[in-house]
Amino acid sequence: MSNYIRRFGDHLIIRFPKEADHHHLLSLSDKIRMEFIKKGVKNIIFDFSDVAFMDSSAVGLVISKSKTVESLGGKAGLCCAKGHVLKVLNACAATGVSQMFVNVEDAMNSFDKKQNA
Amino acid sequence: MEFFNEMTVSFKSLSINESFARVTVASFVASLDPILEDLADIKTAVSEAVTNSIIHGYEGKEGVITIHCTITGKKVTIQITDNGVGIEDIEQAKQPLYTTKPEMDRSGMGFTVMETFMDEMDVVSCPGKGTTVTLVKTIA
Ligand SMILES: Nc1ncnc2c1ncn2[C@@H]1O[C@H](COP(=O)(O)OP(=O)(O)OP(=O)(O)O)[C@@H](O)[C@H]1O
Ligand SMILES: [Mg+2]
Numbered sequence: 162m163s164n165y166i167r168r169f170g171d172h173l174i175i176r177f178p179k180e181a182d183h184h185h186l187l188s189l190s191d192k193i194r195m196e197f198i199k200k201g202v203k204n205i206i207f208d209f210s211d212v213a214f215m216d217s218s219a220v221g222l223v224i225s226k227s228k229t230v231e232s233l234g235g236k237a238g239l240c241c242a243k244g245h246v247l248k249v250l251n252a253c254a255a256t257g258v259s260q261m262f263v264n265v266e267d268a269m270n271s272f273d274k275k276q277n278a
Numbered sequence: 279m280e281f282f283n284e285m286t287v288s289f290k291s292l293s294i295n296e297s298f299a300r301v302t303v304a305s306f307v308a309s310l311d312p313i314l315e316d317l318a319d320i321k322t323a324v325s326e327a328v329t330n331s332i333i334h335g336y337e338g339k340e341g342v343i344t345i346h347c348t349i350t351g352k353k354v355t356i357q358i359t360d361n362g363v364g365i366e367d368i369e370q371a372k373q374p375l376y377t378t379k380p381e382m383d384r385s386g387m388g389f390t391v392m393e394t395f396m397d398e399m400d401v402v403s404c405p406g407k408g409t410t411v412t413l414v415k416t417i418a
Pocket of ligand 1: 217218221326330331334335336360362363364365371372376377378379383384385386387388389390409
């Protein structure tokens with residue numbers, strides 16, 4: 162697992178790098194795919210806390226992975242998006258694709274509640 | 279007399295140069311003392327165009343990307359040129375969500391981001407010869 166991917170129960174948490182562009186995201190897609198092959202991952206949460214720069218490369222990754230998770234019955238969420246990050250997400254109309262949360266805990270709690278309901 | 283400044287930079291179509299390209303343009307524009315949001319907008323648009331040249335224009339193969347940038351008064355004009363495969367149908371390419379590389383996790387929103395973040399965007403392309411994207415923004 163890389164610095165950018167963590168697992169909490171059935172949640173996979175992707176912490177985007179500071180510069181979330183094509184170059185810095187090159188290997189992340191494959192790493193996420195590998196995590197899905199392992200058993201137990203259900204939901205995905207994208208954490209933008211560290212991001213100082215991003216372009217549509219990050220949006221492409223979010224949309225593609227969210228679709229995969231949702232097609233398998235899981236949930237996808239975004240958290241800690243503000244300023245420039247939020248502007249790019251809005252320009253790509255990506256805020257409608259996944260749910261937005263204040264932080265990772267908030268997203269995990271919401272997903273856990275829905276699963277147990 | 280209106281202030282005029284100009285610069286040209288050429289570099290290899292390597293993904294590692296995406297950050298070099300946007301930071302270089304941002305440094306050049308910094309003389310206009312732009313607000314941070316304008317600078318972030320310009321960096322994002324440059325990153326989109328350069329990434330397109332690398333992924334689509336040269337399809338990951340080696341080539342040269344040239345950025346020509348002028349400042350006229352408060353107006354910044356940035357031209358990003360590649361000698362790659364070119365675009366057959368520019369209007370179609372500009373449509374939101376249109377992408378020829380969905381398997382690479384592309385969203386098809388690059389041109390939409392450039393149009394949203396800049397005042398003007400123009401694309402000139404010749405199939406087999408290459409593409410030039412022109413981005414214009416007036417700094418407040
Ligand atoms: N420099 C270029 N050379 C050749 N084709 C290009 C170039 N730039 C863009 N295109 C074509 O235009 C399409 C749309 O570009 P756009 O940047 O909007 O989306 P994308 O690059 O596919 O996805 P995203 O930018 O969201 O990751 C591309 O899929 C590609 O077919
Ligand atoms: Mg693009």
